[in-house]
Amino acid sequence: MILQGGGEHARVVLDCLLAQGATVLALFDPKYSGTLFGVPQRGAYDRSFHPNALALVAIGDNGVRKRVVQNTVHGFTSAVHPSVIFSPFAELGAGSMILHGAIVQAQARIGNHVIVNTGARVDHDCVIGDYVHLAPGVILCGTVQIGEGAFIGAGATIIPGKKVGAWATVGAGAVVIEDVPDYGVAVGNPARVIKINKP
Numbered sequence: 001m002i003l004q005g006g007g008e009h010a011r012v013v014l015d016c017l018l019a020q021g022a023t024v025l026a027l028f029d030p031k032y033s034g035t036l037f038g039v040p041q042r043g044a045y046d047r048s049f050h051p052n053a054l055a056l057v058a059i060g061d062n063g064v065r066k067r068v069v070q071n072t073v074h075g076f077t078s079a080v081h082p083s084v085i086f087s088p089f090a091e092l093g094a095g096s097m098i099l100h101g102a103i104v105q106a107q108a109r110i111g112n113h114v115i116v117n118t119g120a121r122v123d124h125d126c127v128i129g130d131y132v133h134l135a136p137g138v139i140l141c142g143t144v145q146i147g148e149g150a151f152i153g154a155g156a157t158i159i160p161g162k163k164v165g166a167w168a169t170v171g172a173g174a175v176v177i178e179d180v181p182d183y184g185v186a187v188g189n190p191a192r193v194i195k196i197n198k199p
């Protein structure tokens with residue numbers, strides 16, 4: 001396997017992969033050299049490096065992760081830490097990272113290149129779009145829908161059946177009781193939309 005990214009999120013993902021017993025050949029990130037947890041950091045992405053190796057893009061920012069995914073020629077794999085409870089009746093997309101202590105319940109659908117960060121919980125029948133990041137400790141009750149690229153801040157809770165739009169942001173600790181529009185930023189308890197970001 002190879003990782004795109006060498007920063008903070010990549011450290012957690014590499015830790016996850018090593019705990020799974022994966023063989024990680026290299027990390028690619030122009031900002032880093034040397035080794036991380038014994039794995040060589042080889043600088044800028046090399047498209048010809050071990051063409052059959054599978055890749056993960058371990059970058060926390062959803063927009064940056066999407067751009068890097070689109071410029072990656074290797075096939076993608078996913079990562080699930082051994083401590084995760086992942087229902088056999090849930091679906092997992094390519095390139096997604098389900099990190100330490102997370103729980104994904106029955107019939108939840110996790111899209112591609114999604115981050116379910118430390119201890120986040122995705123309950124039954126949730127639908128998580130591509131490039132979403134659920135920060136540590138997020139609670140999604142049943143049947144919640146999260147649009148592409150949305151970021152849900154640490155410890156936020158979303159009550160059953162609510163929808164968060166594409167590229168929206170939910171602040172840390174928010175309690176979402178109403179839908180959040182595309183590109184909306186919602187904070188507080190109960191969460192209120194404080195602005196709409198430019199697409």
Ligand SMILES: CC(=O)SCCNC(=O)CCNC(=O)[C@H](O)C(C)(C)COP(=O)(O)OP(=O)(O)OC[C@H]1O[C@@H](n2cnc3c(N)ncnc32)[C@H](O)[C@@H]1OP(=O)(O)O
Nearest residue numbers: 117135136152153154169170171172173174185187188194
């Ligand atoms: C492993 C990891 O670490 S993964 C990363 C996890 N990171 C997070 O969870 C970070 C989540 N980020 C936040 O909560 C941010 O505050 C954001 C994204 C919601 C808002 O950020 P910004 O757009 O920069 O907004 P800004 O800081 O200017 O705040 C705007 C207003 O919202 C309020 N506000 C911001 N965040 C919150 C929050 N989480 N809860 C309540 N109010 C908030 C501010 O007090 C401010 O209010 P004011 O206008 O009355 O002064």
